[in-house]
Amino acid sequence: MSSFQDFALDAPIQEAVAKLGFTAPTDIQTVSIPPLLEGRDVIGRARTGSGKTAAFGLPMVQNVQGGQGVRGLVLAPTRELALQVTDALRSFAQGLGVQVVSIYGGSSYDPQLRALRKGVPVVVGTPGRLLDHLERGTLDLSNLRMLVLDEADEMLRMGFIDDVEAILSATPDTRQIALFSATLPPPIERIAERYLNDPLQLGADAGRPSTDHIQQSWARVPHRHKLEAIQRLLAGAMEGTSLVFARTRAGCAEVADALVRSGVAADALHGDLSQSARERVLARLRAKRLSVVVATDVASRGIDVDHIRTVVNLDMPHDFDTYVHRIGRTGRAGREGSAITLVTPGEIGKIKRYARELRVDIERMDIPSDAEIAVHQQGRLRDRLQGALSGEGADDARRFVEETIASGDWTAEDLAVAAITSLARSGGTSLAEPKKGDVAWSRGSQHQGRERGDRDDRGDRGDRGPRPPRAPQGPSEGMVELFFPVGANRGVRPGDLVGAIANETGLPGSAIGRITVVEHKSFVEVPKEAADRILAEHQTLEIRGRAVPLAKAFVRDPNHTPRGPRPPRPGPKGKPSRGPRKPPRSRTYGKKN
Secondary structure (H helix, E strand, O other), X not given: OOOHHHOOOOHHHHHHHHHOOOXXXXXXXXXXXXXXXXXXXXXXXXXXXXXXXXXXXXXXHHHOXXXXXXXXXXXXXXXXXXXXXXXXXHHXXXXXXXXXXXXXXXXXXXXXXXXXXXOOOEEEEOHHHHHHHHHHOOOOOOOOOEEEEXXXXXXXXXXXXXXXXHHHHOOOOOOEEEEXXXXXXXXXXXXXXXXXXXXXXEOOOOOOOOOOOXXXXXXXXOHHHHHHHHHHHHHHOXXXXXXXXXXXXXXXXXXHHHHHHOOOOEEEEOOOOOHHHHHHHHHHHHOOOOOEEEEOHHHHOOOOOOOEXXXXXXXXXXXXXXXXXXXXXXXXXXXXXXXXXXEOHHHHHHHHHHHHHXXXXXXXXXXXXXXXXXXXXXXXXXXXXXXXXXXXXXXXXXXXXXHHHHOOOOOHHHHHXXXXXXXXXXXXXXXXXXXXXXXXXXXXXXXXXXXXXXXXXXXXXXXXXXXXXXOOOOOXXXXXXXXXXXXXXXXXXXXXXXXXXXXXXXXXXXXXXXXXXXXXXXXXXXXHHHHHHHHHHOOEEXXXXXXXXXXEOOOOOOOOOOOOOOOXXXXXXXXXXXXXXXXXXXXXXXXXX
């Protein structure tokens, strides 16, 4: 099929597809839509980002038209994915009058109950809440026509397999089932054999998982150096938006906070966040206001963002399927992507085993050295300058340059040096001549074995993740510190401060400098011009749901000399004092026993 017009889709659905800008169908859509429209059961082996939502969504909105009660049901492993599928189905059903509702845990029952009582035709939900409604008798599946298991292997990994089987058992035998999964572990195959009727094995990825569109590499990094490695990769080897996977929630938050303190627009996504906080992070990610999101495996499900360029495995995934799911977050919608895995000495055998299973060459790479970072940043600066020559306002800038040089106070070289120095400082680019250097722990044959202090896969600090560096004190050159009278005692993290400033003042996260959070107060570096504007326009900013006043931080005069210790008072007749008197001996009064 070369066009969506080739499918036997109703005219309103064809119009909706055209409005969404869909042109040629993807491989999984080409092989899935025709048999699903015919009512066949299918097993689609498809990676994330391959277009599988439209592969089952377009046939579903067409097949459920007419009738009473719930006629279409989609099971998704997480609420984020359930919400994304719901939005997609609603966009496909424009003009059909087919309503779609999301049902997931952690949200109020009332809107869900109202929708189910009205007889909404399509339900998208997580297994736990769907089973809860079944047991309460508020979800009736007796009229179900089509059921979809989306990312079935992930539902297995998250422990939902029993709930899924209970829901399948409550559906009529005449229903159609579509099972989509990146991998097909044995428990999922057993479910397919038991509940699906003569299913078609479909998908361009019907054999092994396809990761050919992703450039994969690994770097040898002892656990205690992983945070430094991430910072070096961001500075010298990675472009665009990155998704970093950490093993634990605590490690996820620590790494995100450390990146924010170093000036990176980063945030964390893990299970301890409330639903509203998770949605704020995802909204900032989709709006391209974050450079890095540090996430756990469970929290990352449902991240459907096309512009993620690089996935970094800060911690090696426990198993092969998790590795496939992680790297599938990049290279979506036909784009190219890259995946970098930080491997401790004890994990080298595991990454080589993954390469054999995928039948790809996962190349070894080196963490960028100081010299390579400088070359990369300076090259990026030249690209920005080249783009500015033909960009908007270039003619006005050229006129300004000519007038400034004609005044006689500046030479062309002086003006260029001043402009480039200012631009480099604002972008954090070093213009110093790159010096040859190395990252000793990532290179050289003498480091192939286990280093002293390494603890195999566990690292130096167990599962808590790398320790973030301490932030230096005092504002950097050209920056001003904003003061907030809240700190760690209120649960404030650097990401909260960056989000508040970026959301309410419009200052991009990349312009925010060092952040220091102590027990009862916090300090955030911003450019001086931005600080003046922010203080003039905002008396408070909302941080963690409360209005917090902000002010310019007090800076002590650098020429101030603190007073030393006070000299001892003179004793009698001008003699020096012998110091404080000794405390009197303890005495016991009264009779002794």
